[in-house]
Amino acid sequence: MTENKRFALVGNPNSGKTSTFNLLTGSNQYVGNWPGVTVERKSGKYVKDKSIIIQDLPGIYSLSPFTPEENVTRDYLLSDDYDVVINLVDATNIERNLYLTTQLIEIGKPVVIALNMTDLLVKQNIFIDTEKLSYSLGVPVVNISALKNQGFDTLVTQSQKARAPQVQLHYDERFEASLTELSDVTHVTNRFELIKVFENDEKILERLALSARQAEEVLDIIAIAEDIFLDDRQSIVVNERYQYLTTLADMVESRTQGIRLNVS
Ligand code: BGO
Known part of the structure; x- marks a missing residue:
């Protein structure tokens, strides 16, 4: 079983994507533009293992291509240029953040949910049963805090071994x-x-x-x-x-x- 090496970071604006990208890549970053659009493209190598490539994707709420950012992210996610999606989710606002997650899961490639801002949960009296969340969506869920630099080793390990989602989300x-x-x-x-x-x-x-x-x-x-x-x-x-x-x-x-x- 080969390990995933090409990680794509996806999430809503303000979910902590930039903070996460900076922690994972440190100074090993490359900044450019996506072809044909003035949308910034950032990629980098994982600080602890340079064979892992991390592609940051523009922050978006949905994969309906209405904005240049949504277009860039969607085209990339429908390509074969990555092995696994790390989906940044703001733990204090899961209902809204998971809207994008449902679409990522439906693409069918491996997804790992990085439940960020978990340092705020106790303060805000929120409890999330991550095991149940993981079981319901059929993808791994890892608690992280980009502010406190917590959970990243587990996030990377889970992303390396993640496989295609095991559950089909069932609607009406x-x-x-x-x-x-x-x-x-x-x-x-x-x-x-x-x-x-x-x-x-x-x-x-x-x-x-x-x-x-x-x-x-x-x-x-x-x-x-x-x-x-x-x-x-x-x-x-x-x-x-x-x-x-x-x-x-x-x-x-x-x-x-x-x-x-x-x-x-
Ligand atoms: C400001 N925990 C907490 N508590 N905050 C976090 C965490 C976390 O785990 N992760 C990120 N943040 P981005 P996108 C800010 O900038 O990474 C904070 O858009 C401020 N700025 O520090 O930029 C992070 O790339 C003034 O907050 O997200 C940032 O996805 C006052 O969430 C914000 C307070 O993170 C967005 C916060 C001038």
Whole structure:
């Protein structure tokens, strides 16, 4: 079994990506631009093992390519230029941060969640069951604090040995039924691509080069879903992800109000 050597750092803005990148690479950094856009490209070598290459990717909230940053990150993640994604997640705001995670997992390459800012959890009376989170998403979750330089050895070890996600995130049955129909028509099996077909994502559709008949059937399936959900295709997907994440957060996170009862 070969170890992963090419790490891609992905996360929301302010999740601690820059702090993490600096800790992992120290002064072994290379700064340039991504081809064709004025988006900064930073990569580097791991301070403790120079054979590990770390690619920092622009901070984003979603893999819908609306901004140059989202485009750069998405194109990179759909390439074969990396072995594993390290997904920075702000532990004090998991529901919002995990929105991107659902999409990363659906791409199907190895993902490790670096649950950052864990130094703030006790102060903010938040408890996260990381084992349950890991089990639910089918990917390793490592607690880190970029501020306190904690958890990085474990993060690197887990990233080296991470394998493709073991769980398929399951959405509402009606949405799943549409995805199954789309898969039957298009023969697409990758979850990320399939959901992008549902969203009518131009880039993915171009790549798939569907026949006129397939394209027509795809549009019929989506139109039926829009009638059922009384919503447009993009909003259906956003809502499905958030519903999934609300349930997940309820299961893995508890927040107390800062009142500690003394039980004697
Ligand atoms: C400021 N714990 C805590 N408590 N803070 C962290 C951690 C952590 O584990 N990791 C990062 N931060 P970036 P992106 C700041 O800059 O790495 C903090 O966008 C400030 N700046 O120090 O930049 C980090 O690259 C003034 O905070 O994230 C930074 O993903 C007052 O989270 C912020 C307070 O980290 C974002 C904080 C002038």
